[in-house]
Amino acid sequence: MSQEENKTKEESRRDFMMKVSLGLGGVAALAVSVPVVGALVAPLLENKPEVWRTVGKPDDFPVGETQLVRFENADPKAWAGMTARTAAWLRHDTEGHFIAFSVNCTHLGCPVRWEADAELFMCPCHGGVYYRDGSVASGPPPKELQRYAVRVEQGQVQIGTGPIPITNFGDEQAS
Amino acid sequence: MSVLQNIGNWLDDRLGWSENIMPLIKHPVPPGAKWAYVFGSATLFCFILQVVTGIGLSLLYQPSSADAFESLKFITNQATFGRVLRGIHFFGASGMVIMVGIHMIRVYIMAAYKYPREMSWISGVFLFFLTIIMGFTGQLLRWDSNGVWSSVVAAQNLGRVPLIGTGLARLLLGGDTIGAQTLSRFFAYHVFLFPALIFLFVGVHLYLVFYHGISEPPKAGQLVDPKTYRAWYNDMLKRVGVPFWPDAAWRDALFGALVILAIVGLAVFVGPPELTQPPDPSIINTSPAPDWYMLPVFALFALVPPATESYLIFLGPVLMVVALLALPFVSNKGERSPIRRPWAVFGVACVIVFMGALLYVGEREPWSPHFDTKPLAQVINYANPKLKQGAILFHDKGCQYCHEVGGQGGITGPSLTHIGRTWTTDQIKVQIVNGATGMPAYGGMLSNKELTDLVNFLHAQQ
Ligand code: FES
Numbered sequence: 187m188s189q190e191e192n193k194t195k196e197e198s199r200r201d202f203m204m205k206v207s208l209g210l211g212g213v214a215a216l217a218v219s220v221p222v223v224g225a226l227v228a229p230l231l232e233n234k235p236e237v238w239r240t241v242g243k244p245d246d247f248p249v250g251e252t253q254l255v256r257f258e259n260a261d262p263k264a265w266a267g268m269t270a271r272t273a274a275w276l277r278h279d280t281e282g283h284f285i286a287f288s289v290n291c292t293h294l295g296c297p298v299r300w301e302a303d304a305e306l307f308m309c310p311c312h313g314g315v316y317y318r319d320g321s322v323a324s325g326p327p328p329k330e331l332q333r334y335a336v337r338v339e340q341g342q343v344q345i346g347t348g349p350i351p352i353t354n355f356g357d358e359q360a361s
Numbered sequence: 362m363s364v365l366q367n368i369g370n371w372l373d374d375r376l377g378w379s380e381n382i383m384p385l386i387k388h389p390v391p392p393g394a395k396w397a398y399v400f401g402s403a404t405l406f407c408f409i410l411q412v413v414t415g416i417g418l419s420l421l422y423q424p425s426s427a428d429a430f431e432s433l434k435f436i437t438n439q440a441t442f443g444r445v446l447r448g449i450h451f452f453g454a455s456g457m458v459i460m461v462g463i464h465m466i467r468v469y470i471m472a473a474y475k476y477p478r479e480m481s482w483i484s485g486v487f488l489f490f491l492t493i494i495m496g497f498t499g500q501l502l503r504w505d506s507n508g509v510w511s512s513v514v515a516a517q518n519l520g521r522v523p524l525i526g527t528g529l530a531r532l533l534l535g536g537d538t539i540g541a542q543t544l545s546r547f548f549a550y551h552v553f554l555f556p557a558l559i560f561l562f563v564g565v566h567l568y569l570v571f572y573h574g575i576s577e578p579p580k581a582g583q584l585v586d587p588k589t590y591r592a593w594y595n596d597m598l599k600r601v602g603v604p605f606w607p608d609a610a611w612r613d614a615l616f617g618a619l620v621i622l623a624i625v626g627l628a629v630f631v632g633p634p635e636l637t638q639p640p641d642p643s644i645i646n647t648s649p650a651p652d653w654y655m656l657p658v659f660a661l662f663a664l665v666p667p668a669t670e671s672y673l674i675f676l677g678p679v680l681m682v683v684a685l686l687a688l689p690f691v692s693n694k695g696e697r698s699p700i701r702r703p704w705a706v707f708g709v710a711c712v713i714v715f716m717g718a719l720l721y722v723g724e725r726e727p728w729s730p731h732f733d734t735k736p737l738a739q740v741i742n743y744a745n746p747k748l749k750q751g752a753i754l755f756h757d758k759g760c761q762y763c764h765e766v767g768g769q770g771g772i773t774g775p776s777l778t779h780i781g782r783t784w785t786t787d788q789i790k791v792q793i794v795n796g797a798t799g800m801p802a803y804g805g806m807l808s809n810k811e812l813t814d815l816v817n818f819l820h821a822q823q
Contacts, residue, residue, distance in 0.1 A: 229531045229542065256643040263541030267427020269509070270540055273643035289645050294662060295513035297645035299732070304759030305806045310648035311514075312663035313728035313763075313773055315801050323801030325728070326667045349537030350513060352520035352530045355671045 234260045238337070238344040247278040247343065252300045252318065254289075260347035274334050274345055275300050275307070277318070286334040286345050287320050292353050293327040307331065328353060389602030390609050391577035397471070398575065398609070399616040400464035404492075406617035407457035408559065410624065411495075414450040415552070421446075422502075424548035426541050429504035430640050437633065448628025454496050456624050458654045461492050466709055469688075472697035473576035476587040479689035481569040486685045488562045491555055493654070498551035500652050504544055506638040510649035512543060521674040539642045574598065575609075579697035587694055648729070657716045660723035730762035731771035737761065740769055751818020754811055758803065766822055774800060781820040790816045 239257035247253060255276045262270035275287040275298075287307070289297045296311035306323060307316040315323040320331035335346030373379050421440050423432035436443035465485065468474055474482035497515065501508045516530035535542030574594060603609065634652075638644050651659050665673055699706050736756035743749035755761050763773035780789065793815060796802030807815065 227532065229534070229536045230528055232536070234537065254643075254645065259538040259540055261536060261538065261540060265425050265427050266541035267425075268639060268641040269426040269543065271641050271643040272538060273645060290513065293517075293667075295517040296510060296649055297647060299645060301759050303757035306759055306801055308730050308732070308759065308762070310729060310732065311650075311659075313730060315730075317801065317805075324796070324799050326663065326665075326670065328667055328670070347538075350516065350530075350534070350539070352527045353517060354526050355521050355523040355675060 232261075234349075236260065236335070237347045238339070239347055240342045240344050241276065242343055243341060244278070244282065244284075244338055244343055247276060247284070249278045249281055252277040252287075252302065254300070255286075255345065257345060257347070272347070273297075275331075276336070276343070276345070282338060284336040284338070284343060285320075286336045288332040288334060288348075288351050290332065290351055291327055292322075292329045292331060292351065293325070295350065295353075298331070385571055386606045386610075387604040388571065388574070389598045390575045390605045391597065392601050392603050392608075393578045394575055394609055395578075396612060396616070397467055397578070399613050400460050400467055402613035403617050403620050404457055404460040404464055404488075405563065406621060407453055407460055407624075408563065410453045410621055411450060411457060412556065414446055414453060415556075417446050418450055419552065424502075424544060424552075426504070426539075426544040426640070429502070429544055430636070433503060433505070433636055437636065444632060445625075445628050447633035448631070449625055450499075451633045452624045452627045452631075454499055455652075455654065456620055457492055458496055460620070461489055465489055466713075470699045470702075470706060470709060471576065471579050472585075472692075472699075472702065472705070474689040474693075475585045475695075475697060476590055476693045478569065478573050478576060479693060481566060481573065482689045483686055484562050484566045484569065486682070488559065488566060489685075490682070491559050491562065495551065495555050495559070496652065496654055498547050498555065500655075501547045502544070502551055503634070503636065504640045505636045506640060506644055506647040507649050509539055509543075509640040509642055510647060511651060512539065512547065514649060514651075518674055521671045523675065575605075579699070581696075581698040581700045583698070584696055585694045650723075650726075653720065656723035657719035660719040660726075663726075663728045664719075664722070725772075727772045729771070730759065730773060732762060734761050734765075734770050737766060737769055741767065747814060748818055748821055751814040751816075751821075754815050755818060758807070758811075758815070760815075763800075777819060777822055779822060781823045784820070786816050786820045789819050 237260045241255040241257055252275050254273055256271055256273045258270050259272045273289050275289060277285045277287070279285050291298050291309040291311065291314050293309065293312060293314050296309050298307040298309045298314070298316065300307055305318045307318075307320070309315070309325065309327070312326050314325035314327040316327070316331050317323050320333065322328075322330055332348075332351035334348050337344050337346075418436065421432065421436045421443060423429055433447075436447055438444070440446075468482065468485070497511075501512050501515070512534060516533050519529040519533055520526040522529055531537055533546065534540075535546040577594070577597065638647055650656070662670065662674070696702055734756070736753065738749055738752040738756070741752065743752055755766065760777075761770040763771040764775065764777045765771065766777050768778075784792075790812065792800075793807070793812065794802065794804040796804075803812075
């Protein structure tokens with residue numbers, strides 16, 4: 187073998203090894219990123235079932251009144267503490283018939299307050315106001331208050347847990 | 362002496378200090394770069410301050426949704442110097458936002474982003490947004506009721522991004538409700554992800570400062586020409602350049618020290634923001650409001666027409682980023698002096714006035730119902746029982762949250778102190794029953810008697 191030949195062989199060998207190392211490096215990076223990205227996007231992959239939470243007996247809620255009820259959200263992890271709690275405005279509309287409104291303003295999610303005497307929901311953040319049926323009375327909210335499922339089961343009022351309602355781009359103005 | 366010298370020489374030989382680092386520290390800079398140039402380094406000092414105090418806080422903080430609030434109470438009330446530590450970190454954030462803002466304005470007004478420093482500007486724009494993000498994620502880590510609801514507001518903002526909005530909101534909250542995962546997310550963002558990005562961009566930003574040199578103070582009529590600028594700049598440095606250390610650096614050091622002392626002073630004498638209620642999402646009697654640097658945005662969201670809001674929330678930031686990134690390419694040569702660029706100065710003035718005005722209204726929140734206004738009937742003694750009834754209704758029906766009478770009440774709606782002088786009872790009645798833009802229609806919520814009492818009460822306000 188001439189020296190010339192030796193050199194080209196050495197070069198192509200180096201070239202090959204370089205490609206192998208780059209390729210392996212890529213595989214290693216990919217292997218590591220799978221669990222990391224997995225941890226990042228986990229909230230998108232988990233599907234949480236709707237869970238029914240008991241909030242009281244029908245008699246606890248006088249007809250025509252709207253009250254705050256507190257219950258546990260659908261996915262209370264052991265270390266959630268009080269943050270696993272959530273709330274809804276429950277209205278005993280007509281005898282035996284209930285409506286549950288989300289406490290989240292449809293504008294930017296602030297907690298709306300039921301002003302019983304005025305019969306209005308009012309938002310402290312940017313002055314959004316809703317009528318007692320949840321429709322927009324004034325202010326910036328783009329749509330009416332979201333509702334949760336409610337049922338009366340075995341003499342108990344139950345609310346279907348749900349996600350925090352996210353208002354999407356272009357949601358139409360209610361009213 | 363010679364022993365010390367020997368040790369010094371040994372270290373220098375092994376570390377390469379005088380060969381590699383000293384030239385950087387002594388690199389020549391243009392003369393006349395005076396006090397206007399200290400804000401970039403002050404931002405960096407603030408950032409270092411935030412890293413150091415952040416480490417201190419993380420020794421005491423429990424980043425879990427269940428325990429964070431208690432650990433914050435501990436830090437604030439019990440931990441040795443904890444209150445001051447929190448205070449420094451809080452005011453340090455404000456300091457960093459202010460310094461980065463001034464630095465950016467200075468660079469824009471002196472057009473230091475022009476050739477060849479386009480990438481310095483771009484890395485700076487990223488640093489600006491990262492600073493804002495850090496401020497916001499940091500506020501949430503306070504994890505009192507304000508922190509919890511701010512995270513909902515942040516998620517809602519993301520929700521307005523077309524198509525992927527709900528997904529983004531979920532990623533932010535770590536699920537579809539506030540819960541165990543939420544604070545872990547914000548903690549990871551605030552403590553690992555975004556600081557790492559800041560370190561990265563600060564590295565690039567500083568490297569570019571050394572590579573291109575500090576921009577010379579602009580002179581009217583001295584145009585930047587990409588073809589000749591570099592040669593001219595190097596030549597100028599050779600002729601009149603002064604070593605960065607000590608000729609220019611002492612101002613940075615002095616100003617930085619003053620800024621940090623001011624921050625520590627505020628932390629000691631004013632203290633960190635009070636914690637509000639615990640982070641229980643079912644506690645709804647709370648009025649979430651962001652820290653001051655986000656307040657203008659908060660105000661903007663209250664004031665723009667609702668129909669345009671989704672576009673604003675989504676397109677506003679996008680356009681802002683695009684405009685800022687495009688700037689050095691749109692104008693990368695020519696005049697740099699602010700005297701010859703009056704529109705640039707005018708634009709900056711407009712932005713400052715606009716943000717200042719929004720900050721001011723954000724502080725006053727003139728759109729918010731004043732839930733805590735004192736019932737009129739408690740303040741004024743009404744002899745006439747009818748009037749008294751009207752005054753009680755005026756408060757209980759929520760009118761007083763938005764309208765004031767005799768100095769009591771909200772400022773959302775017009776004052777009704779003299780409404781009776783110009784409005785007839787019929788006009789008042791129609792308005793109450795039908796409402797108006799910005800006012801609910803009370804028709805379905807008042808009995809005839811209540812309506813009459815209310816109208817009579819208002820008409821008596823002469
Ligand atoms: S969040 Fe309710 S009005 Fe803005």
